[in-house]
Amino acid sequence: MLQGIVVIWGVVTIMFGLRAVAPGDPANLMLAEGATQELVEQVRREEGLNEPVYVQYFDYVRELITGDFGYSWQSNREVEAMVIERIPATIELTIAATIVALVIAIPLGVISATRRNEPADYSATLFSLLGISTPNFWLGLMLILVFGVWFGIPYPTFGLSWVSLASISIPYPSVGFYDFPTGRRPVGFGEAVLTLVRYGSVYDLLVWLKHIALPALTLGTYFTALITRLTRSGMVDELGKPYVTASRAKGLPSVLVRYKHVLRNTMIPVITVLGLQMGTLMGGAVITETVFNWPGLGLRLIDALGTRDWPLMQGIVVFIAIAFVTINIAVDAVYNYLDPRVSEQ
Known part of the structure; x- marks a missing residue:
């Protein structure tokens, strides 16, 4: 369980780091082309983008712990809802x-x-x-x-x-x-x-x-x-x-x-x-879903990548990481049933 938490934390940290070093101003991505500089500065203040990176990171982790994945920059919808509707x-x-x-x-x-x-x-x-x-x-x-x-x-x-x-x-x-x-x-x-x-x-x-x-x-x-x-x-x-x-x-x-x-x-x-492969299949379904236009998380991730919708990308990747860890815990439970010697060790 502790190792799973460390894995999820690592995924969250890497995704936030990629977002921080990615070129471009997130405020410009949230707004339509031709937005005034005053409006851009207003969005930066509202979203906390003027804060130091470490402050933004701790705010993001705190929101994740409370179950708040934020809002999509493109559709202005809750990331949780956009992820959940594609999970089935x-x-x-x-x-x-x-x-x-x-x-x-x-x-x-x-x-x-x-x-x-x-x-x-x-x-x-x-x-x-x-x-x-x-x-x-x-x-x-x-x-x-x-x-x-x-x-x-x-x-x-x-x-x-x-x-x-x-x-x-x-x-x-x-x-x-x-x-x-x-x-x-x-x-x-x-x-x-x-x-x-x-x-x-x-x-x-x-x-x-x-x-x-x-x-x-x-x-x-x-x-x-x-x-x-x-x-x-x-x-x-x-x-x-x-x-x-x-x-x-x-x-x-x-x-x-x-x-x-x-x-x-x-x-x-x-x-x-x-x-292990069921978790990999969930992540590897990105290509298959794109080829067959299958309305799952993989296709939504590709769409978010094309529009540089970072909150949505982060939410999808974090969910896949959580699913991967959960599946591995379930595998350990099945181990104990098939071979009781595993639990004794």
């Missing part, structure tokens, strides 16, 4: 990318470890190498070009519609086909779930899945390759240990030994990387 989209993308990575990577790692020096092992290794080596921005552009522009590959969507017969509403299934989208999502996950619960229609949920499919695949590719290699190496190490030989000698099925015992012990380092 970023969390959706991060979790979806993580799920994509785990669903693909763990079976590949297990197959690669149990079929060493076979075509399946070579294929998984090649896939890992390509995944780690491929830049996310290039992969995202290629997926848009191939699926959304060149081929426009359709896939079916299903829902429930209602028809009135003799004053009675009767549901009937409806089927449609839609291309992969290249624009911003029209509905979020929460809204889609509410539509499903209230009206029994999965249309909005399928629309959400359609929009998140390519961004999640793009963001999760590097993570998939990393987890595949980590699972393979962990499985290889565990399969050579005496308890595996003893379990097989007792007549336990290979599937039971492989997935209940070996894979569980392999998951400890995987969870370490999972926790």
Whole structure:
């Protein structure tokens, strides 16, 4: 916990330092072009920009501790509100990318470890190498070009519609086909779930899945390759240990030994990387969100960077740091569950 506080303080300090040494007068950035010098001086006095840098720093830290992130220089809105409204989209993308990575990577790692020096092992290794080596921005552009522009590959969507017969509403299934989208999502996950619960229609949920499919695949590719290699190496190490030989000698099925015992012990380092990479995915989603116009924190950070909106940039980066620290604390808690020896040490 103490280390996490130090990390957050370091991020706050670095961001404030970058703001202090950045060229340009913040007062001019807050005002429109052609503002009079008197108005500029008034803004500097109101915002405390005439104070020494160390005074501005302590004032900023004190405001952060009280939960005041300030106001955006461009929109004059509270930074907290601008951050909070984009959090759900970023969390959706991060979790979806993580799920994509785990669903693909763990079976590949297990197959690669149990079929060493076979075509399946070579294929998984090649896939890992390509995944780690491929830049996310290039992969995202290629997926848009191939699926959304060149081929426009359709896939079916299903829902429930209602028809009135003799004053009675009767549901009937409806089927449609839609291309992969290249624009911003029209509905979020929460809204889609509410539509499903209230009206029994999965249309909005399928629309959400359609929009998140390519961004999640793009963001999760590097993570998939990393987890595949980590699972393979962990499985290889565990399969050579005496308890595996003893379990097989007792007549336990290979599937039971492989997935209940070996894979569980392999998951400890995987969870370490999972926790670290989920925080990294939140920060690394900046590029993916920009490529796919995904309305998350990353896209808002790029917009703030383009307009030099420092309070908004600082608020987003500080939130990502807090999320990163929180995820690592959660990973430590999962450690204690999977391996009680960790808490004893």
